[in-house]
Amino acid sequence: MTGRRWTLRRKLVITVAALVATGLLVTSLATILSLRSFVYERLDRQVLEGLDFATGPGAGGGSQGDPGDQDGSGPAPRVGTLQVVLDEDQKVLSSLFVTADGTEIALTDAQAEVFETTSFSPRTPVTVDLGGELGSFRVAGKEDGGTTMVTGNSLGDVTATTGALTAILVTVAGLTLLVVIIALSLIVRRNLRPLDRVAAVAQHVAGRRLADGAVAIPERVGDDDTDEHTEVGRVGSSLNTLLGHIEAALASRQNSEEKLQRFIADASHELRTPLSSIQGYAQLSLGEGAPMSPTQQRSFERIAAESERMSSLVDDLLLLARLDAGQPIRRDPVDLTLLAIDAVSDAHAADASRRWLLDVPEDPISVVGDENRLRQVLANLLRNARTHTPSGTVVTTSLRIGDGRALLEVTDDGPGIDSLVQDRLFERFARGDQARSREAGSTGLGLSIAHAIVSAHHGDIAVRSRPGETAFAVRLPL
Structure with a gap:
């Protein structure tokens, strides 16, 4: 099922329904084929009996006269039967078909041509299609005095019987399959309720922090x-x-x-x-x-x-x-714009060997929090850039609004952070010695403190780094 995962309930219902449908289909096909074989065998016996009657004593089966001419000693042709007489050259000498109301009619030229082009083995029934209202016949031939007598019975009853049986079996199988699917759905749903309750408990636990x-x-x-x-x-x-x-x-x-x-x-x-x-x-x-x-x-x-x-x-x-x-931390309005200006000024005064750039909007951006703690976050990020980058590095502090939150970024064009260190950069006592050269030491707590303070303000801090660009991004709710 495209775009949807199959549940256990759906799998059980569909699998069992498919097995039941397969069983019904096999049973129906076997029944229809068995009935068709039985009806054909019975019809073939009738065709051969009719052939014996037509060629028996007193039958008008010679080359003379009409096959319907009887002297009173032979049986009369039955309804739905066909008699055709062929000469030595396989040409139709005479033909007779008895309709449902007992009327005897002769075959048309097109229908007679079918017999002229059909090869008949002695007493071997074959199927011929005469088209029109007559349809298909089961016929058999027998040579008699230089002519060939062909008799046959219509397949109409056979077709009607097998068609009716097919319709009945399809209807019964369809209704049975529908009932089975409904019953399976109810039974499976009822028996899987305990599993649903267990899954609900697991989902509730999975939703906990x-x-x-x-x-x-x-x-x-x-x-x-x-x-x-x-x-x-x-x-x-x-x-x-x-x-x-x-x-x-x-x-x-x-x-x-x-x-x-x-x-x-x-x-x-x-x-x-x-x-x-x-x-x-x-x-x-x-x-x-x-x-x-x-x-x-x-x-x-x-x-x-x-x-x-x-x-x-x-x-x-x-x-x-x-x-x-x-x-708990203080919850006062904090002007991040002014805080960024002060922090960059302090960093420039502490170290003039790097370029300290500031990119803030004209309109102030404010958040609610502890000003001293947020000032400490920015000071730690700038001190981190000063500690782990060489002289001449450009450090840019930017402030803007994105996705409904204040975004404070500290970016430098230093050598970058090793990818092996980035995953644990905010852990306590984590150091970036493997990624960035530095002249001064550090406690390894600056970034973990920044992370803890930002989390206490319901914000988040992340880092992205590659050679030539390292950016620490702090997002705080407005």
Whole structure:
């Protein structure tokens, strides 16, 4: 069936109906052929009996006179019978056909020509077509005193009988097939209802979001559809067992994630104080101006730099933990146009070795969200471009409206991202070292933070990249 998939119900009904139709067709053909063979054999016996009567004692079957001339001792020709006398040259000497009302008529020249061109074997019935009102006949011939006597019976009764039987069988078979299809549809529909209920449960579960968050799966197959003694019952029971295992696994996963989130949040919070102290003491030592050896000077500088980097990492981890925990964000109007202008200006001030271009519309584009978080998203994308592209790279920040959403894009003409890295680019601690050269290090959390913030704003972020063009696209609802 073009354009549609066949359901199990449709397959069962059509398959069984086809088998029944085949059986009815074979039975009907066998019946018709058997009846036709029987009627032909009976008709052939009648033809041969008529031939014996026509050539028997007292029959006018010689070359003299009409075949209908009787002396009273032979039987009279029966209705629907035909008698033809042929001479030695296969020419018709006389002919006689008895109509339904007993009238005896002679054959026309065209009909007589049929017999003149037909070869007759002794006492072997053949079929000839005389056309017109007479139609087809079953005839047989026998040589008698230099002439050939041919007798025959009309095939009209045979044709009428087989035609009537064919019509009856076609009608009965058609009605039987219709009843079978209707009954099959009802029976199959009734017996497949348990399977439909099991499929409905599976569809409801398939429609649930199981990727993250606390997930409960209350759907279960009913007790009526979990009988282990039936095929559908075994499927339903197995599905219930599977759903129970899945629910337990999801609950365990959620519990582990919550523990990890609490640990990261608590650890990040606790680490901020000692890191601030280390950074403060390092800056204090460097700011005193006291004499230090080169090794001491280098050590304090590295302590200050690494403590600052670790503080940034701790802040990022704490932010991710809060976003994962579902901490609500502010819902205020945010002017994305102004935000893009500020972000590009900051990027240009931080690094003048790259060309920072801005493409925004004249009319402001606003969304509802947390301005500081959205500013952080754009800053992370621009910092990512600065970190992973060589000097002289052109970085373009564009803003427009597409498909009813605000579209913010950061595009650069750098070396691109390796296709093996793109699929996990927004994972935590993912790095693009295999794809892009860089001079500065990174925590590997910038893009994951951007992804988490955009998701919290009910938007999405995607990347497309090839050598010479890399674009990060952020879509936010207006």
